Amino acid sequence: MADHAVTSEPSHGPGSTPRREPFVLDVRSMGRRPGTMSEVHRTVRTPERLGVEMVGIPADSDVDLDLRLEAVSEGILVTGTVCGETVGQCSRCLEPIDGTVTVFLTELFAYPDSATVQTTDADDIHRIADDRIDLEQSIIDAVALELPMSPLCSEDCQGLCQVCGVRLAIAEPGHSHEVIDPRWAGLASKFADLDADDSASTSEGDAADTADPDRKRHRD
Structure with a gap:
């Protein structure tokens, strides 16, 4: 025994x-x-x-x-x-x-x-x-x-936003960022500058029309 x-x-x-x-x-x-x-x-x-x-x-x-x-x-x-x-x-x-x-x-x-x-x-x-x-x-x-090499808090964990790092589980619905391809970043910057110039010109023209109504009638 x-x-x-x-x-x-x-x-x-x-x-x-x-x-x-x-x-x-x-x-x-x-x-x-x-x-x-x-x-x-x-x-x-x-x-x-x-x-x-x-x-x-x-x-x-x-x-x-x-x-x-x-x-x-x-x-x-x-x-x-x-x-x-x-x-x-x-x-x-x-x-x-x-x-x-x-x-x-x-x-x-x-x-x-x-x-x-x-x-x-x-x-x-x-x-x-x-x-x-x-x-x-x-x-x-x-x-x-x-033990798992990549443990999860839950199987459906969404992880972090790759842009700002916020935890997606607590982010606002539809959380996203506008991401511009780096190859087009310079061009996008130029368009933004043109838009800014156009807006400034329009604002100056509106101000001139307000100050001189005859100018606006003549242009029309």
Whole structure:
């Protein structure tokens, strides 16, 4: 019959993993007896931010570990979930967003002298060192893969106006700007100057007619 142990620890409680190594688990008590199992239910603080550029679990945030450790012939098989609260920005409108991410782990940590270690490149296998397993890199990778590279506050987010930067969700209906092709900008400026000159001439003529009614009758 397999040995079975359950470990449940509060954040930073007595005997908990030091703050600087929150994802390191001591497996000394499991020995090397295949079938031996242990459960870990623990809330820890992550010392570094976990995630991608636009969204992630902030540094110094609670992360819940619900894991099962099982001794197998080649090492310790770790399965379970890691869960944390996320914050970030919508990739379209840049508004703050928050949520929860849960990742599922299935990782084998090999014994130092196992056949797996001897026949596998060092970069392709997790190892048990000093009777401890370090889940940090596995969790970093899993969270980064789970989170979207371009998170949205909502699927129908309209984003920002490309001209003035206002958030379109709160802009006036029909919000738009007259955009002139740069190739025609100089010509448009000249037409604007001509219109201004015509308006000035018309205004001067009207003023003269008002001052001299005979002038207006003669022109008519």
